[in-house]
Amino acid sequence: MRTFENTVCSFCGSLCDDIVLEVEDNVITKARGGCAISRRKFLSAIDSEAPLVDGKEVKFDEAINAAVEILAKARHPLIYGLSSTSSEAQAAAVKLGETLGASVDSTSSVCHGPGTVAKQLVGLPTCTLGEVKNRADVVVFWGCNPVEAHPRHFSRYSVQAKGLLREQGRRDRKVIAVDVRRTATARIADIFLQVAPNEDFQVLTALRAVINGNELREETFGGISPEEIQDVCDVLQSAEYGVFFFGMGLTMTQGTHHNVRQALSLVRDLNRKTAFGVIPMRGHGNVAGTETVLAWQTGYPFGINFSRGYPRYSPGEFTVTDLLSRREVDAALIVASDPAATLPARSANYLGEIPTIVIDPYYSATAKLARVFLPSAPVGVAASGTVYRMDQVPLPLRKVIDSKYPSDHDILLAIDKGVTACSASKEALSMIL
Amino acid sequence: MAFIKEVHAILITGRTLRQGIGVAEGKDSDVYREETSQVELSAGSMAKLGLKHGDRVEVSTDSGVETFLCRPGDLPDNVVFVPYGPPANRLTLNTTEGSGMPGFKGIPCRVRRVIDEDI
Ligand code: SF4
Numbered sequence: 001m002r003t004f005e006n007t008v009c010s011f012c013g014s015l016c017d018d019i020v021l022e023v024e025d026n027v028i029t030k031a032r033g034g035c036a037i038s039r040r041k042f043l044s045a046i047d048s049e050a051p052l053v054d055g056k057e058v059k060f061d062e063a064i065n066a067a068v069e070i071l072a073k074a075r076h077p078l079i080y081g082l083s084s085t086s087s088e089a090q091a092a093a094v095k096l097g098e099t100l101g102a103s104v105d106s107t108s109s110v111c112h113g114p115g116t117v118a119k120q121l122v123g124l125p126t127c128t129l130g131e132v133k134n135r136a137d138v139v140v141f142w143g144c145n146p147v148e149a150h151p152r153h154f155s156r157y158s159v160q161a162k163g164l165l166r167e168q169g170r171r172d173r174k175v176i177a178v179d180v181r182r183t184a185t186a187r188i189a190d191i192f193l194q195v196a197p198n199e200d201f202q203v204l205t206a207l208r209a210v211i212n213g214n215e216l217r218e219e220t221f222g223g224i225s226p227e228e229i230q231d232v233c234d235v236l237q238s239a240e241y242g243v244f245f246f247g248m249g250l251t252m253t254q255g256t257h258h259n260v261r262q263a264l265s266l267v268r269d270l271n272r273k274t275a276f277g278v279i280p281m282r283g284h285g286n287v288a289g290t291e292t293v294l295a296w297q298t299g300y301p302f303g304i305n306f307s308r309g310y311p312r313y314s315p316g317e318f319t320v321t322d323l324l325s326r327r328e329v330d331a332a333l334i335v336a337s338d339p340a341a342t343l344p345a346r347s348a349n350y351l352g353e354i355p356t357i358v359i360d361p362y363y364s365a366t367a368k369l370a371r372v373f374l375p376s377a378p379v380g381v382a383a384s385g386t387v388y389r390m391d392q393v394p395l396p397l398r399k400v401i402d403s404k405y406p407s408d409h410d411i412l413l414a415i416d417k418g419v420t421a422c423s424a425s426k427e428a429l430s431m432i433l
Numbered sequence: 434m435a436f437i438k439e440v441h442a443i444l445i446t447g448r449t450l451r452q453g454i455g456v457a458e459g460k461d462s463d464v465y466r467e468e469t470s471q472v473e474l475s476a477g478s479m480a481k482l483g484l485k486h487g488d489r490v491e492v493s494t495d496s497g498v499e500t501f502l503c504r505p506g507d508l509p510d511n512v513v514f515v516p517y518g519p520p521a522n523r524l525t526l527n528t529t530e531g532s533g534m535p536g537f538k539g540i541p542c543r544v545r546r547v548i549d550e551d552i
């Protein structure tokens with residue numbers, strides 16, 4: 001038996017790096033320290049189905065060749081997903097996208113993408129989760145429910161965590177929750193604002209108005225009274241070090257990036273009075289990495305198209321939901337993501353009408369629709385790599401067991417090599433003819 | 434199917450702990466299937482529709498119609514909640530209004546009690 005200490009769990013954007021794994025005969029037998037989700041993830045990590053083409057088991061090379069053939073023939077392929085794989089694989093996907101002249105999008109476009117657009121407009125006055133743990137005395141959770149989606153966020157970083165200047169943990173912090181639902185997170189908050197659906201923008205605007213010294217003249221703002229707005233502003237302004245976490249309750253509701261623009265502007269306003277940071281509460285383990293990698297490789301964070309030979313950026317045009325709903329792509333390569341189980345059915349069903357290739361450690365709902373399924377070694381379990389935490393801190397993932405399949409990264413490089421060889425031979429042929 | 438009263442509400446889809454455990458365990462797992470086929474309604478809406486925990490309800494939006502088992506949730510009367518998953522995806526909107534973001538939250542919907550499946 002081997003024991004691996006301080007292993008990173010890459011299921012959610014909290015990336016807890018204190019998991020202890022016990023491995024016996026190439027099987028993880030115990031996973032200690034993580035939450036219930038993490039335990040299931042590590043203990044369910046086994047090699048999945050064999051490579052498949054048109055539902056038939058094939059050798060790995062044959063599946064790679066089938067994928068190369070589909071992509072080399074396509075006029076407008078889509079590469080999508082990428083949030084549950086390593087940043088090395090994300091970089092390989094961008095390279096393949098450039099070779100193919102493809103659209104490249106990540107799950108960011110259906111989670112925090114609008115927040116990223118807002119970040120481009122306002123900037124992100126941010127901090128690390130270490131600073132939250134050690135310094136924050138006022139913590140806001142707006143449109144996010146970490147108790148259920150990031151189960152150890154409170155105890156490791158933001159609420160019960162005991163830090164350098166917050167030795168008493170929970171008792172040293174004031175917690176404000178804002179949500180449409182009285183979630184498990186709202187139930188432990190000191191102040192809860194129950195905002196009317198789709199009206200977050202009004203509440204944020206009222207908060208900014210008060211912080212900037214204006215008087216409120218309406219009777220209610222998105223279901224919140226002027227007195228409640230004033231009380232929250234008093235707490236925010238009296239913070240020694242405040243932190244604002246926001247989730248998809250802001251990015252997915254009406255107003256999308258306008259909501260986040262207002263939230264980031266509120267934090268910017270607060271920085272004129274005290275120290276305040278903002279962190280997007282990222283969901284998937286390495287979705288923060290998709291934006292970092294895509295931005296450093298192409299200049300843009302998601303919704304990218306290479307058809308002109310250089311990257312272009314257009315959310316609403318080169319983003320997955322739009323490309324599939326408008327039936328604009330003629331082949332798709334899905335990496336470490338399951339759009340058939342996560343996108344609106346009207347978009348996702350189109351993946352079953354075009355040749356779709358899936359690279360994933362698990363036989364997902366999308367794999368069932370796909371023409372080619374390439375099983376991969378699960379990253380952080382049977383493959384190593386780098387992932388970015390929600391506060392953009394990079395962490396290394398370890399390989400603790402062996403898989404009979406290659407990593408996402410190696411599969412993407414092999415496809416790129418195949419496509420490049422294919423186009424070289426086509427070019428040579430056209431010169432002879 | 435025959436129906437009695439209906440409630441007009443706003444649909445929110447989102448993550449729950451059991452849904453997260455289901456994703457980690459595998460989308461074929463019982464926990465994932467069970468969790469994603471539930472809808473949460475306020476006590477007021479459940480009373481209005483004469484529902485008890487576990488009754489079948491039909492939720493419809495501009496995208497489609499789906500049947501769920503209901504459970505009580507701590508929600509305002511005009512809000513219903515469904516965990517992320519394939520049944521929720523038949524109700525979410527694929528229009529992004531130029532943002533890239535489909536309609537996953539804040540969707541107008543109608544909720545009805547299914548009172549007789551055989552008709
Ligand atoms: S909170 Fe997130 S990263 Fe931490 S153990 Fe749970 S699933 Fe893993």
